[in-house]
Amino acid sequence: MKQSFETSKLYYGFPIFILGYQDQTYGYNVTTCSSSYSLGDWLVIGVGSEENAADQIKHYQKFTVNIPNESFMLEMEQAGFISHREKIAKLGLDFQSSKLTQAPILDACPVVLDCKVDRIIEEDGICHIFAKILDRLVESDLLDDRGHFKNDCFAPTYFMGDGHKRVYRYLDDRVDPMGSFIKKARKKDDKNGIT
Numbered sequence: 001m002k003q004s005f006e007t008s009k010l011y012y013g014f015p016i017f018i019l020g021y022q023d024q025t026y027g028y029n030v031t032t033c034s035s036s037y038s039l040g041d042w043l044v045i046g047v048g049s050e051e052n053a054a055d056q057i058k059h060y061q062k063f064t065v066n067i068p069n070e071s072f073m074l075e076m077e078q079a080g081f082i083s084h085r086e087k088i089a090k091l092g093l094d095f096q097s098s099k100l101t102q103a104p105i106l107d108a109c110p111v112v113l114d115c116k117v118d119r120i121i122e123e124d125g126i127c128h129i130f131a132k133i134l135d136r137l138v139e140s141d142l143l144d145d146r147g148h149f150k151n152d153c154f155a156p157t158y159f160m161g162d163g164h165k166r167v168y169r170y171l172d173d174r175v176d177p178m179g180s181f182i183k184k185a186r187k188k189d190d191k192n193g194i195t
């Protein structure tokens with residue numbers, strides 16, 4: 001039986017990423033985020049209006065989404081706990097500046113989206129940033145010999161929790177192709193003579 005759950009928030013599992021952006025004071029900077037969705041070439045992220053990341057992205061209208069794996073947890077957490085300061089040199093992060101957006105592309109993150117802001121809707125202290133993905137960069141060992149993404153080789157970490165407690169969650173190795181369950185069910189129906 002379900003019951004109404006009173007809580008200030010319920011994050012049901014969002015992949016953690018490091019926002020990379022140019023910074024008017026520090027040249028380049030980073031901020032940890034988890035609020036995003038992507039459909040096709042669109043990406044929408046949620047950034048608190050008070051954060052330095054919001055001001056800098058409003059100014060430059062460009063950013064990168066750097067998606068780390070488990071090996072980057074300490075740096076990821078530090079980039080999410082330090083605010084309004086220089087973080088790239090402080091955390092010892094290696095990066096290259098994107099040719100398209102000049103935003104930092106972090107060496108340690110195997111998957112990176114290079115993005116240009118389309119519009120920002122600011123509501124209740126949150127900037128909802130609608131962006132177009134200009135380029136997708138992935139480490140070559142995440143592509144098979146036909147250039148397709150190796151889904152089973154990439155494991156971002158997930159942010160989950162309620163107002164009481166928030167945690168990091170990790171993916172396991174299980175992978176099922178999309179459509180496989182319907183296919184299996186059809187096969188079973190065929191075997192049982194159900195049409």
Ligand SMILES: Cc1cc2nc3c(=O)[nH]c(=O)nc-3n(C[C@H](O)[C@H](O)[C@H](O)COP(=O)(O)O)c2cc1C
Pocket residue numbers: 016030031032033034035036046047048050051052053054076077079080081082083084085159
């Ligand atoms: C795992 C994790 C996820 C986070 N997700 C978001 C997020 O989606 N949006 C956001 O605005 N802040 C998020 N934060 C908080 C910011 O990273 C934090 O406020 C940071 O210090 C802001 O830095 P800045 O002011 O230098 O930009 C997250 C922090 C962590 C550790």
